[in-house]
Amino acid sequence: MPNRLFQTVVNQMRDAIDRTIGVVDETGTVIACSELGIIGEVRKGVVAAGVFNGTQTCVDNSTYTTFDVLVRPEYAVFVDGTDELSRRYSQIIAVALDQIKHNNDEKFDRSNFIKNVILDNILPGDIYIKSRELHFNNDATRVVFIIRVTQETEVSVFDIIQNFFPDKNKDYVISINENDIALVKEVRPNVDIKDLEKLARSINDTLLSEFYCNATIGIGTCVNGIKELAHSFKEAQVALEVGKVFDTEKTTVSYENLGIARLIYQLPTTLCEMFLKEVFKLGSIDSLDHETLFTIQKFFENNLNVSETSRKLFVHRNTLVYRLEKIKKITGLDLREFDDAIVFKVALMVNKYLASSPVKY
Helix, strand or coil: CHHHHHHHHHHHHHCCCCCCEEEEECCCEEEEECCHHHCCCECHHHHHCCHHHCCEEEECCEEEEEEEECCCEEEEEEEECCCHHHHHHHHHHHHHHHHHHHHHHHHHHHHHHHHHHHCCCCCHHHHHHHHHHCCCCCCCEEEEEEEEECCCCCCCHHHHHHHHCCCCCCCEEEECCCCEEEEEEEECCCCCHHHHHHHHHHHHHHHHHHHCCCEEEEECCCEECCCCHHHHHHHHHHHHHHHHHHCCCCCEEEHHHCCHHHHHHCCCHHHHHHHHHHHCCCCCHHHCCHHHHHHHHHHHHCCCCHHHHHHHHCCCHHHHHHHHHHHHHHHCCCCCCHHHHHHHHHHHHHHHHHHHCCCCC
C-alpha cells in the first residue's frame, strides 16, 4: 500500500523538482522513485551509514530524510545531491509524505474500526475511546445497507460501490464476505425511509444496467452513535433474510417495512407448527391445490372483493363463490369474513416461513 501511495506523490513532484527523488524502506530498498528503473534497487550504504538512526544523512551523493517515525523510522526520502537545496527538498518531501501516509492510514483504520463495530468484534467500552482517537463524528445519523451479490460477476462490486460514495470521511464501504458488502452511510436526521429505498434502487439499477450484476439490498434503521451501528447492520441482514422468504420478487427490502413478516420470522418454529395445527383442524394446508392457493392470493390482493377478484381471474362471480365455499369446507375458515381472512393470511405466511428454513442472526 505505501509503495503505490508514495509513487503517486513522487510522480506529481517529478516535474517540480529537477533532481532524482525517491523513497527507501528500512532495508535500503528503493520502493518509489522519479526514475522508474531505480525502483527495486537495494542501497546497502543506507543501512551501513545508519540513515534510520537519525533524521537527515548524506550518503553516496544523496541526501536522506527519515519520516513515519513511530518507535523507529520506517521510511526515508532521498534527493540526489548533498547541497543545501537537496537537504531542503528532502525535508519538504518527507513532511508531505508523512502527512499523506498518516491521513491514508487513518482512513484505513476508520474503515477497519467500523467493520469491527458492525460485526461486534470490539468491546463496547473501547468503541468511544477508539472513535475519539480517529476523530470520528459520534453524533451523526447513519444507516447500514447490505448489498448482496446474487450471481458470479467479473467486475468488482466493492470498487463500484466505493466509486458511488467517494466521500471517505462520511461513507464507508466494507467487504463482509464473498457475497455481502456493507455500506455505512451518513444521512440527515429524520431522513424518510422512502429516500433510503430510492437510493438502494438506484444502486441496484446501476449495477444491473451498467455492469449486468444482480444484487439484493437490505436496509437497516437509522441510528445515532457509533455503538448502534451493529443494530442497523443486523437489521439489514434480517431484512435480506425475511425478504428472501416473503418478498422473493423484491430487490430492495427495508427492515422498517417488513410488517408482520418480521414478527413471524422471530417466532420459534415449534410455536409456528402449533399455530398451523390449531388453524387447520379440519384439514392440512397442504391439501389445498395450486389453483386454490392462487385464487386465495388474488382474493387477498383485491382486498377480499369478490367481484373484483372474479374479474381479475376471468371467472364468473358464482365460480369464485363456489371456490371460497370449498376452501371453507376444507379449512373451516370463511375468507369473506375479515377475522378468518386475517388468520388465513398469517397461516400462509407461517407455512411459507417453515418451508424456507431461513438463517437466523
